[in-house]
Amino acid sequence: MVLTSQSFSSKFPPSVRSHLTQVYWTLLVSILFMSVGLSMHLYFSIGYSTVPQLLVPLLTLLNVFYPRNPQTEKTRKYLLYSLCTAIGCEMGPLIEVALETDPSIFLTAVSGTAVVFLCFSGAAIVAERKSYLFLGGFLSSSLSVLVWFSLLSFLVSLKVEQFVQLYVGLFVFTGYVLYDTQLIIEKAYHGSSDVVTDAVMLFFDVLAIFVRILIILMKNFQKNEEKERRKHE
Structure with missing residues (x-):
């Protein structure tokens, strides 16, 4: 089901439409700034330095604890874009390996990622209000399991840890797209206009x-490459 501009306009009141539009625009700009950070690494190898590793937690804390009110929204957006740029730099080495393996x-x-996000976020928008909010408890519990697996992996070698982090984690964060989108909508209905927090x-x-x-x-x-190499041995 495609959410057209007409159905979008008829489904939500103006205040909710305006808030969602601002959130998605801020999200898009954030992704563009992350791309800038990635480009900085590809050109200057900045991702191998300690600068982004120090900036990411610092800017994350600033985004969390900076005062939230209409007067500080512009500053908070700048902090968010700076955080996204630093994250792009930090992710640079991983992206570089992927590009070297196969562009x-x-x-x-x-x-x-774009298809998954657009489909699930769109599904949350066109669905009935609060229909996916029941996922909150399940997703929080699943995220706690992922955290515990990460902590245990530092102490004990767990063969399933990587599978859990990748595949279960993918399932969990896909669910969070549904949940967070509807949570943003409900908050907007109740007067919340914190664009930066919702975009984050x-x-x-x-x-x-x-x-x-x-x-x-x-x-x-890599598995396919290994199989091909074994065939030719």
Whole structure:
């Protein structure tokens, strides 16, 4: 089901439409700034330095604790775009490996992430109000499992840890796109107009999905290469 501009206008009141439009525009600009950070790494190898590794947690904390009111929204957007740029730099080495392995992997991951996000976010928009909010508890529990698996992997070698982080994580963050989109809509209905916070939620959903799709594609490519090499031995 395609959400046309006419059905979008009729489904939501003007305040909700305006808020959603601002959130998605801010998300798009955030992704563009992440691309700038990635380009900075590809040209200057900045991702191998400690600069982005220090900036990412610092800017994340600033985004979380900076005062939230209409007067500070522009400053918070600048902080968000700076964070996205730093994340792009930090992700540079991973993207560089993907490009060296096979450039089509990166393009497939980008297009796959876009399709997944647009389909699931669109599904949340056209669905009945609050129909996916029940996912909140399940997704939070699943995310806790992922965190515990990550912590245990530092102490004990777990063969299933990588599978859980990639495939279960992909499933969880795809669910978060549904949940977060409807949460944003409900908050807008109740008068919340925090564009930056809502864009941050969707940005990290997109980022988590992209990284997992990229790594899965890289691993599948390496497995196929290994199979081809064994055939010719």
